[in-house]
Amino acid sequence: MLQSLVVDHLLLESGDAVWVDARGNGTTQQLCQIAPTMRVLDRIHIARGFTPWQHYSLLTDLPDQITEDTSLVVLPEFDWFYRADDLRRGQGERMFSEAVSRVMELLDNVDVPILLTLSERDDFAEPLHNAVSETVECELTKYGPRFSGDSFETLVYPLENGMVQTTIAYWNQILAARHPAVVPVTSSPEVTTVGAN
Known part of the structure; x- marks a missing residue:
């Protein structure tokens, strides 16, 4: 990790x-x-x-x-x-x-x-x-390591079949970028891990 x-x-x-x-x-x-x-x-x-x-x-x-x-x-x-x-x-x-x-x-x-x-x-x-x-916590999940801290977190996990597993925080960022009036931008930046975001 x-x-x-x-x-x-x-x-x-x-x-x-x-x-x-x-x-x-x-x-x-x-x-x-x-x-x-x-x-x-x-x-x-x-x-x-x-x-x-x-x-x-x-x-x-x-x-x-x-x-x-x-x-x-x-x-x-x-x-x-x-x-x-x-x-x-x-x-x-x-x-x-x-x-x-x-x-x-x-x-x-x-x-x-x-x-x-x-x-x-x-x-x-x-x-x-x-x-x-700043302290970064690392938690092992079934999808891979999850890093989180005050200023960032892991938002997307790579799967072995080439697909990715996303998180709710990831979709909050997408919605905030596309529809800022609906979702306030409060999400933290993403962290990449082994080539995934």
Whole structure:
């Protein structure tokens, strides 16, 4: 699902994605399955750490990796490394808090959206909850992943037979565009997922 959001972003926007991976979310196999062309994959630059210290070091170096061509920063399962059992008591919390501070500094210095996910939503991740500007919920449905947030939602799902499953919100947008006097425009923009809207 994260991979779908990244590929869809790159298909809609020019520029590259800088990805600091955790837990194997940025594998080529997953990305190749959803990318319509290999040229899209050339625009995803992935760095991998295998320990909390390596991940933290990659975050420290992240500002140097962002160029004028960067249109998205991806930080999957951002908290995962800092929950490791091999860290001393309290060390994971301190490293995570400092990692959140690094991301906040990055947001202050560059105008690039950051797509960040968590491995768990609990008190440990609280420092991040206070810093997030928008939360996107993902729900697995029988038609595919449904993304929803304050400013968008998934409106159309692709079916295997080449057809699509639409939502009521989708038809509200169609009616609002064609008959604005009948239906007020209050629907949020749509989100594409795996080539569908």
